[in-house]
Amino acid sequence: MAFGAHLAATVFTQLPGNGFGRVREVDLFALVPSWRFFAPKPATTDYHLFARGLDAGGSTTSWIDLHPPVDRTLRHAVWFPEHRVQKAVFDVMTDLLSVFRSVDGLSVNEQPPYRVLEGYVRRLADVRPELAASDDVQFCIATSTGFDESIDPAVLFVSRRILVTEPADSAAVSA
Numbered sequence: 001m002a003f004g005a006h007l008a009a010t011v012f013t014q015l016p017g018n019g020f021g022r023v024r025e026v027d028l029f030a031l032v033p034s035w036r037f038f039a040p041k042p043a044t045t046d047y048h049l050f051a052r053g054l055d056a057g058g059s060t061t062s063w064i065d066l067h068p069p070v071d072r073t074l075r076h077a078v079w080f081p082e083h084r085v086q087k088a089v090f091d092v093m094t095d096l097l098s099v100f101r102s103v104d105g106l107s108v109n110e111q112p113p114y115r116v117l118e119g120y121v122r123r124l125a126d127v128r129p130e131l132a133a134s135d136d137v138q139f140c141i142a143t144s145t146g147f148d149e150s151i152d153p154a155v156l157f158v159s160r161r162i163l164v165t166e167p168a169d170s171a172a173v174s175a
Contacts, residue, residue, distance in 0.1 A: 006031070045143045047093045048153075051121050053134025054161055063140060064130050066121070092116050093141050100157055109160060118162055125164045136161040 009032045013023050023032055053061040067086050070076075076083075096113035108114055121139045125131040138161055144153040 044145065046146050047090055047156075048142045048144065049089055049093060049117075049121075050140040050142060051124065051128075051131060051137050052140075053125070053131045054136040054138060055133075056135050060138075061130055061134065064128070066124060066128075066139075089117075089120065092120075097141065097156060114159070118159065121159075122162055122164060131164075134164060136163055138162065 009023050009027075013032055049066045050063040051066055052063045067089060070082070092113050096108070096111070096117060099111045099113055100108050117139060121137055125134065125137045131137055139159045140155060141157040142153055142155050145151045
């Protein structure tokens with residue numbers, strides 16, 4: 001009976017809402033665990049960074065996923081340094097989307113998260129063969145629910161045209 005009550009209280013406190021506070025009031029010895037510590041609001045969508053090349057004639061390449069999903073191997077459980085780049089890009093995209101919601105569209109291009117993504121995409125354009133021949137590039141942030149195909153992916157942000165090579169005067173200023 002005591003085990004059943006403990007199990008029920010544990011399950012109850014994991015549900016969203018205010019239930020945990022009420023159970024915590026009577027749990028004087030902190031016997032009921034809270035497993036929501038590491039992910040109180042877990043992510044339910046994935047962000048994707050796409051880019052495409054644009055040339056002076058107005059033609060564009062197809063959108064390419066700059067960080068396509070990787071088939072995981074046993075090695076990834078121990079060593080996966082590529083994930084650091086993906087995590088950093090995810091964090092910058094999240095910051096940009098929060099800035100985008102709080103300022104008007106014209107000033108987003110001057111915000112630090114936008115400038116970081118712009119520089120990152122510009123540098124990738126030099127090494128990605130699909131983008132290397134382009135005069136300009138453009139990036140896009142989209143969201144999807146992964147394997148849940150009942151919800152359509154959505155485009156959240158599309159950048160302005162980005163020159164692949166910076167103008168000489170801005171390179172001199174940054175040096």
